[in-house]
C-alpha cells in the first residue's frame with residue numbers, strides 16, 4: 001500500500017481545498033470555484049493518523065437505516081488492530097475458516113476460468129480500495145501506472161466498466177482510459193466510451209442519469225453539510241455530483257458521534273435523501289432504487305446481455321456498496337463477485353483478494369489466459 005500524506009490545498013483547481021480548522025475561518029471557497037463543483041472535496045486541516053489496512057468484520061449490505069452507523073463504521077473499518085478477547089489461534093481459525101468460504105481468486109484461478117466455460121467475460125471494477133489503495137486524502141487516491149496498464153489490457157479483451165461512488169469525471173481523471181464504461185455516483189451517472197464500444201452490438205452512445213432531478217438538492221445539501229461540519233477538525237465533504245460523501249478518516253474518533261449527528265441533522269430536512277456507509281465515510285444519496293447492482297444490470301443490458309446465458313460477469317470491489325452488485329450476481333447465478341479485503345467480512349462475493357496488488361495480478365492472469373487462446377501471430 002502506498003502511504004500518501006494529505007496534500008496541501010489546491011484551491012486553484014478547486015479540488016481538495018484545505019480549510020483551516022478554526023471555526024472562525026469564514027473563507028471556505030476559492031473565488032473562482034463554486035463550492036458545489038462536482039468532484040470537489042472540502043476539508044479541514046488536522047494532524048494525520050495512521051492509515052487503516054483494510055475493512056473488516058461488518059455486516060453485508062450498503063444501507064444503514066436507523067442503526068448506530070458510527071459503531072458499525074468503527075467495526076467495519078478499524079483504525080488500529082482491535083484488542084481481541086480471543087487468542088491468536090482463535091483469530092487464525094476465524095481467518096482460515098473465512099478463507100475456506102471465500103477462497104483467493106488467484107488460488108482458484110483455473111476453476112474460475114473453467115466456470116466461465118467459453119462465455120463472454122464482462123469486467124466490473126470498483127475504484128477506491130480495489131484499483132487504488134485507501135489513502136487519507138480522497139483527491140490523491142491515484143492508481144499506479146502498472147495498474148492502469150493492467151486495466152487497459154483487460155479492456156482490450158473484455159468489456160470493462162468502472163463502478164464507483166465517486167463523481168464520474170473525477171474517477172475518469174484518475175483512470176484516464178477512454179475505452180471503458182464509467183458508472184459514477186454509485187451507478188447514477190453511467191457513460192460508455194465516447195467513440196462507441198467494440199463490444200456493443202448497436203452503435204448507440206450510452207449516457208444514463210436516473211437521478212438528474214436531484215442535482216439541485218444534492219448541491220444544496222453539499223453546501224449545508226460543509227457549513228454544518230466546519231467546526232469538526234478533519235471532516236471532509238466531497239461532492240460526487242449525484243451524491244455527497246462525508247469523510248471521517250481524518251477526524252478524531254472521539255468526535256465521530258458528533259460528526260454523525262451533524263450529518264443526521266442536515267439530512268432531517270431532506271426526506272428524499274438517504275445515508276449509506278462506506279469505509280470511514282457516510283454517503284448521502286437520493287432514495288431512488290438505484291445502486292451498483294442496478295448499474296451492473298443496466299450495463300449488461302446495454303451490452304446486449306440482458307437475458308443471455310452467454311455472459312460471465314466478474315465484479316471486483318472492497319466496500320459495502322459493492323455488496324449490491326455481488327448480490328445481483330448471486331441472484332442471477334451468473335459470474336461471481338470478488339471481495340477485496342484482508343479481514344474477514346460477511347459478503348455476497350464468492351472469492352476474495354487481499355489488496356489492489358492482488359487485483360492487478362488477477363487482471364494480468366486473465367489477460368495472459370485470453371492471449372494464450374489466440375492464434376499465434
Ligand SMILES: O=P(O)(O)OC[C@H]1O[C@H](O[C@H]2O[C@H](CO)[C@@H](O)[C@H](O)[C@H]2O)[C@H](O)[C@@H](O)[C@@H]1O
Nearest residue numbers: 127128134135136138141164165245249279281
Ligand atoms: O465506490 P468506490 O470507488 O469504492 O468509492 C467509495 C468512496 O471512495 C472514496 O473514499 C474512500 O477512499 C478514500 C481514498 O482512498 C479514503 O480516504 C476514504 O476513507 C474511503 O472511504 C471517495 O472519496 C468517496 O467519495 C467514495 O464514496
